[in-house]
Amino acid sequence: MTKKNYQLKYYNINNFETIPQLQALSDDQKHTMRVISHVLPFRTNNYVINELIDWNNIPEDPMFQLAFMQHEFLSKKQFNQVASAIHQTNYPDKLKRVIHKVRAQLNPHPAEQLVHNVPLLAGTPVPGLQHKYRETALIFPTAGQTCFTYCTFCFRWPQFIGEKQLKFATDQSQLFFQYLKHHKEITDVLITGGDPMIMSARHLDKLISPLLSNDYKHIQNIRIGSKVLSFWPYRFITDQDADQYLYIFEKVNKSGKHLAFMAHFNHWRELETEATQEAVQRILTTGTSIRCQSPLLRKINDDPNIWQQMWQTQVKLGMIPYYMFVERDTGPKSYYEIPLVKAYEIFRQAYQKTSGLARTVRGPSMSAAPGKITVEGIEEIAGEKVIQLKFLQSRNPEWCNKIFYAKYNDKACWLSDLVPAFGKQVFFFEAELLKSTVNSVNNKDNIDVTPVSLSY
């Protein structure tokens, strides 16, 4: 049975020590959390603590790894710098400087998002919008820039910390509506965050309803990217706005557009609770489709059996497996990273064991500067061992679905670790990509984006 009147309660660095189960943590582990949460954001909630984490199996439990910080997130040097600055309470400025420096070392903007992807409208940057692939624009609504729990591996972490120049969200001008109206090539709007489902139904409606009007006929699909089904399924069951959310979803589908709920699940364990299964069923009754995506993460899901079971359960519950991502080059990446060759093997082994209904999934996919690129195979061609790669999405639409090859390298974890096969100097797209970087850098408007975060 799902619980009645389950009230969301957050834990953060100020009250995490009141979590009863945390008594199982050693003093050293608690110290680790205190130190690292000065640099990276920490937040979790009572559902994750009580229903997801197996407290008899910490720290190995994948749901624990998903929510709680581990010592290896920072290098020894970084950890010690922060720990000693915390102790010097007389020098708060020093602590700020140290934190700032360590954060900068953690690559807060992977794939150069700020340089490339903020669109201009009549020469003015459009705050909170990203438009990288022709058909799809991303909206980062200000009211949706937090989450029900912060995943320790999240590449969006700069959104959750207080440094303004790392933030990225819509502002009061709502310029993004003008942009969407004028760009008829956009068929899909993806509302993302943070977690947009943190917004009240009223805020979500303010964002979605205008898109149903005649000005936006070209927009066919509205997508919501969210981890709420894993972290707080009661959003759709007993929360005050539960029925309103479902009403909005239904309204989109009845208007002739399609609502696609892009759900983030990392492990089949997240699909096992009755609350999650009930929330999934409630969403499906509105005509919404649910597509599932997750990064591949060491210590959380680096095993083909986990993926096989996750995809099969998703299909059984009426959801559609969509993407397996390679963890991005940001934050505590070295803790989670898996070589591309191994990622490919995990994907292949899981994929082979499912029926065609689960083979809608694609991956392992890197969201890199030129586009989304999958590892498609390991082969030997003309006596050379190579990695076969393919564009699933590309900055230049002409590159999409194109196959290309890199020299075999079993240590490489990202596109930047690979070099072209067959003695080539550069990958086929590099010259053009470099040109577009130069253009953006010369365009002062485009890089000096400091979106102001105002609640609307």
Ligand SMILES: *Cc1c(COP(=O)(O)O)cnc(C)c1O
């Ligand atoms: C992944 C992604 C999209 C959506 O791509 P689909 O393949 O259509 O799901 C859009 N914009 C950006 C920047 C992305 O990274």
Ligand code: SF4
């Ligand atoms: S739910 Fe998504 S945006 Fe939020 S912390 Fe997790 S990965 Fe990041």
